[in-house]
Amino acid sequence: MNVMSKIRVGATHLAALKAALPHAVLDEAWQTDTQLTITVKLNQLPEAVAYLYYQREGWLSVVVGNDERKLNGSFGLYYVLSMEGEEKGYVVVHAAVPEGKEEFPSVTPKVPACVWGEREVRDMFGLKPIGLPDERRLVLPDDWPADLHPLRKDAMDYRLRPDPVGDDETYTFVNDSKQETTVIPLGPLHITSDEPGHFRLFVDGEDIIDADYRMFYVHRGMEKIAETRMGYDEVTFLADRVCGICGYAHSVAYTNSVENALGIVVPQRAQAIRTILLETERLHSHLLNLGLACHFVGFDTGFMQFFRVREKSMTLAEMLTGSRKTYAINLIGGVRRDILGEQRTRTLQLIGELRVEVGRLVEMLLSTANVDGRVKGVGILDPQIARDYSPVGPLVRGSGHKRDTRVLHPFAGYGLVDLGINVGEGCDVLSRTLVRVAEFFDSLSIIEQALENTPAGPILTEDFTYQPYKFALGFTEAPRGEDIHWSMTGDNQKLWRWRCRASTYANWPVLRYMLRGNTVSDAPLIVASIDPCYSCTDRVTVVDVKKATQKTVPYKEMERYCRDRTDSPLK
Amino acid sequence: MFKLLKEIFRTGEATVKYPFAPLHVEKDFRGKPEHDPEQCIACAACTVACPPNAIAMATDTDAGTRTWSIDYGRCIFCARCEEVCPTDAIRLSTDFELAVTTKADLTRQAVFRLARCEACDEPFAAAKEVAYVQDLIDKTAPSANEAARRRRSVATCPACKRARDVATVAALRFDRQPEETR
Ligand code: SF4
Numbered sequence: 001m002n003v004m005s006k007i008r009v010g011a012t013h014l015a016a017l018k019a020a021l022p023h024a025v026l027d028e029a030w031q032t033d034t035q036l037t038i039t040v041k042l043n044q045l046p047e048a049v050a051y052l053y054y055q056r057e058g059w060l061s062v063v064v065g066n067d068e069r070k071l072n073g074s075f076g077l078y079y080v081l082s083m084e085g086e087e088k089g090y091v092v093v094h095a096a097v098p099e100g101k102e103e104f105p106s107v108t109p110k111v112p113a114c115v116w117g118e119r120e121v122r123d124m125f126g127l128k129p130i131g132l133p134d135e136r137r138l139v140l141p142d143d144w145p146a147d148l149h150p151l152r153k154d155a156m157d158y159r160l161r162p163d164p165v166g167d168d169e170t171y172t173f174v175n176d177s178k179q180e181t182t183v184i185p186l187g188p189l190h191i192t193s194d195e196p197g198h199f200r201l202f203v204d205g206e207d208i209i210d211a212d213y214r215m216f217y218v219h220r221g222m223e224k225i226a227e228t229r230m231g232y233d234e235v236t237f238l239a240d241r242v243c244g245i246c247g248y249a250h251s252v253a254y255t256n257s258v259e260n261a262l263g264i265v266v267p268q269r270a271q272a273i274r275t276i277l278l279e280t281e282r283l284h285s286h287l288l289n290l291g292l293a294c295h296f297v298g299f300d301t302g303f304m305q306f307f308r309v310r311e312k313s314m315t316l317a318e319m320l321t322g323s324r325k326t327y328a329i330n331l332i333g334g335v336r337r338d339i340l341g342e343q344r345t346r347t348l349q350l351i352g353e354l355r356v357e358v359g360r361l362v363e364m365l366l367s368t369a370n371v372d373g374r375v376k377g378v379g380i381l382d383p384q385i386a387r388d389y390s391p392v393g394p395l396v397r398g399s400g401h402k403r404d405t406r407v408l409h410p411f412a413g414y415g416l417v418d419l420g421i422n423v424g425e426g427c428d429v430l431s432r433t434l435v436r437v438a439e440f441f442d443s444l445s446i447i448e449q450a451l452e453n454t455p456a457g458p459i460l461t462e463d464f465t466y467q468p469y470k471f472a473l474g475f476t477e478a479p480r481g482e483d484i485h486w487s488m489t490g491d492n493q494k495l496w497r498w499r500c501r502a503s504t505y506a507n508w509p510v511l512r513y514m515l516r517g518n519t520v521s522d523a524p525l526i527v528a529s530i531d532p533c534y535s536c537t538d539r540v541t542v543v544d545v546k547k548a549t550q551k552t553v554p555y556k557e558m559e560r561y562c563r564d565r566t567d568s569p570l571k
Numbered sequence: 572m573f574k575l576l577k578e579i580f581r582t583g584e585a586t587v588k589y590p591f592a593p594l595h596v597e598k599d600f601r602g603k604p605e606h607d608p609e610q611c612i613a614c615a616a617c618t619v620a621c622p623p624n625a626i627a628m629a630t631d632t633d634a635g636t637r638t639w640s641i642d643y644g645r646c647i648f649c650a651r652c653e654e655v656c657p658t659d660a661i662r663l664s665t666d667f668e669l670a671v672t673t674k675a676d677l678t679r680q681a682v683f684r685l686a687r688c689e690a691c692d693e694p695f696a697a698a699k700e701v702a703y704v705q706d707l708i709d710k711t712a713p714s715a716n717e718a719a720r721r722r723r724s725v726a727t728c729p730a731c732k733r734a735r736d737v738a739t740v741a742a743l744r745f746d747r748q749p750e751e752t753r
C-alpha cells in the first residue's frame with residue numbers, strides 16, 4: 001500500500017518565503033508529511049536558500065544535482081535544508097538549470113555551507129556556479145578530462161576509467177595567513193579505511209597558522225553504480241558499505257528515502273529493530289573513538305582497554321544481525337531478522353556489562369593526569385563558524401548547538417523512546433569527547449527502552465508497488481552525525497538518482513578553522529576529534545619554504561610526536 | 572593510576588588463542604554460502620537476487636548444459652540467495668576462513684543438463700527445473716487430464732508455446748475485441 005498523507009509541515013516556512021521574496025516561488029510539493037520541496041526561480045536561488053537558512057533556522061544538509069534532461073529538459077538543483085526552529089522538518093529549495101545554459105548563481109557567498117556541494121555539482125554535472133570563489137575541483141582528479149562529467153546520464157559507463165595522463169598535482173592549497181609560513185603536507189596514501197586525505201599545514205615554528213586539505217583520492221563512484229548497474233532494492237546492501245563503521249546508518253537512510261518516496265508504511269516492529277541496531281552501531285563507534293582519543297594523547301593502555309570492551313558491542317551486533325559490521329538487515333519495507341526472546345535476554349545482559357565496564361574506563365580516562373591538559377581548549381570550533389557551515393554530530397553538539405536528527409526529526413523507532421540532546425559548551429576536543437561519552441550511555445538506555453516496548457506485529461511489508469520518478473529524503477543520526485540520502489526512482493526497477501551524503505562530508509569544511517592557532521603536535525588529535533573515517537594520513541613531508549628544502553617524516557613519527565611531544569621532527 | 576592497575580588485574584588475560592584454537596562465532600553468523608547441487612534445480616532465483624553478482628549462470632546450448640557458479644571473492648555474505656531459494660539448496664554456514672592460495676579456488680561450479688522442448692527439440696530450461704515444476708503440477712492439478720496438459724505445457728519452450736497458442740486461438744475462431752478485453 002503506497003500512502004500519501006495530508007499533514008503539511010513546513011507551510012509556515014513557505015508562507016514566510018513567499019512574503020519575503022514575493023515572485024520567487026514557482027511551485028511547491030510535499031513528498032511526505034515533513035518534507036517540502038519548493039521550486040524557485042533560478043536567479044533568486046541564493047536569496048531563497050539564504051533566507052530559509054538564516055531567517056528560519058535552516059541548516060544545510062546536502063546539495064543535490066540531478067540530470068533530468070530526459071524528463072524535463074533541465075538539470076535539477078536541490079538545496080536540502082533541515083529546519084530546526086519552531087516548525088521542524090525538511091525544506092528543499094529546488095531550481096531548474098536549463099539544458100544549453102548550464103550555469104547557476106552560487107549560493108556560497110551568502111551561505112558558506114554550500115561550498116562543497118556546489119564544487120561537487122560542478123565536477124559531476126558540469127553546472128557552473130557563477131560567483132563561487134573556490135574554482136578548484138572537489139571530487140575529480142587533476143588529470144580527469146575537462147568535459148567529462150560522470151553523473152550526466154549521457155557521460156560514461158560506470159566502468160570507464162580514463163587513462164591517467166599526468167602525475168603532476170595541479171591542485172592549489174589555500175593559505176590565508178598574512179605572514180610567512182612553512183608548509184607541512186600530511187598524507188595522502190594510507191588506505192586503511194575509505195577516505196584517505198591530504199593535509200597541508202601552514203606553520204610558523206610549531207604553530208598552525210592555516211590549513212587546507214583534499215579528499216576523494218579513492219572516490220568509489222557508488223552513486224553511479226547504484227544508478228546504472230543495481231536494482232533499487234539491491235542498493236540497500238551497497239549502502240551498507242558506504243562506511244566501514246556506520247554503514248548501517250546509511251542502509252537505514254537509504255531504505256527510508258525510498259520508503260518515503262513510495263509512501264511505504266514500515267511496520268512499527270521493524271522500526272524499533274532498526275533503532276536498536278543503529279544504537280548498537282553507535283556503541284561500537286563511540287568506543288572506537290574513545291579508544292583512539294586515548295591513543296592520541298599517549299595513553300595506550302586506555303586504548304587497549306576500550307578496544308577490549310568494544311568487543312562486547314561487536315558480539316552484540318553479530319548476535320542480532322549475523323555479522324560484526326555489515327549488518328545487511330534492511331530491505332525496502334522493513335527488516336529481515338526479528339529479535340526473539342533469547343536474543344533479547346542476551347542483549348540486556350551485554351548492555352548491563354557494557355554499562356559497568358565502560359563506566360569504569362571513562363572514570364579512569366578522565367582521572368588520568370595529563371588527559372585534561374591535552375584536550376581542554378584544543379581544536380576550538382567557534383559556534384558561529386559552526387552556524388555558517390552546518391557541521392553535524394558530536395562535533396556541532398560539542399559547540400553548544402542542539403542538533404540531533406533523532407530528536408529533531410524522529411525517524412525509525414526514535415518516536416517510541418525518551419531521548420534528549422547532549423551538548424557541550426567547551427567547543428574543544430574535550431567537549432566533543434564528553435558528548436560521545438554521554439551518548440554512549442544514552443544508546444544503552446535507548447536499546448533497553450526499545451526492547452522494553454517493542455511493538456508486536458510483522459517486521460516486513462511487501463504490500464507496495466514501485467512507482468517511477470518519485471523522490472524523497474531519508475535521514476539518520478549516524479555516530480558522526482546526520483547521514484542524508486536523496487533518492488529518486490527511475491522507470492525500470494532502478495534509481496534515477498541517489499545522492500548519499502555521509503556525516504563526515506559535512507564536517508570537513510570546518511576542520512580548517514579548528515586547526516588554526518593550535519600547535520602541530522595537536523593536529524592528529526584535532527583531526528581525530530571529528531572522528532573522521534580514519535586513514536587520512538600516512539606520512540608527512542616537511543617543506544621549508546624559506547630554505548626550499550624538503551624532508552619526509554613517516555606518519556608514525558608525526559603520531560609519535562603527538563603522543564610524546566618531545567624531539568620535534570620539524571627541527 | 573591505581574584505578575588503571577586495578578582494571579588491568581581485573582581483566583586478566585584478554586587475548587584469544589585464535590588461530591591456534593577455534594574462534595567462537597554466534598550461531599546465526601552469516602559465513603560462507605554452501606551450495607548443494609543435489610537440491611539445486613538451477614532456477615536462477617539466487618542469481619537474480621545476489622546484489623554483487625557473485626552467483627552466475629552460463630548457458631551452453633551446444634553442449635546442452637547450464638552452469639551455476641559462485642565466486643566467494645565477490646560474495647558479501649548477505650544471505651539473499653538463501654532467502655529466495657525455493658529448495659533450500661543454498662545456505663549460509665558459519666565458516667569464515669576463506670583464504671586460498673590461488674584465486675581460482677574461490678569459485679565453485681555445478682553443471683546442469685538442459686531439457687529439450689517437446690515440440691522443437693531445442694534445449695530451453697534446466698531439466699531439473701522442469702521436473703520440479705511438473706512434480707508440483709502432479710500434486711496440485713484438479714484432474715489427471717489437466718495435469719497431463721499442464722505437464723506438456725511446462726515441457727514446451729516459450730517460442731513453441733506461443734506458436735501453439737496462436738494455432739489454438741485460430742482453431743477456436745474466437746473473435747477478439749481488444750478494446751473491450753483490455
Ligand atoms: S550471500 Fe549474498 S552475495 Fe553471497 S552469494 Fe548469496 S546473495 Fe550473493
Ligand code: SF4
Binds near residue numbers: 611655657
Ligand atoms: S535459487 Fe536455489 S535452486 Fe535456484 S539456482 Fe539458486 S541454489 Fe539453485
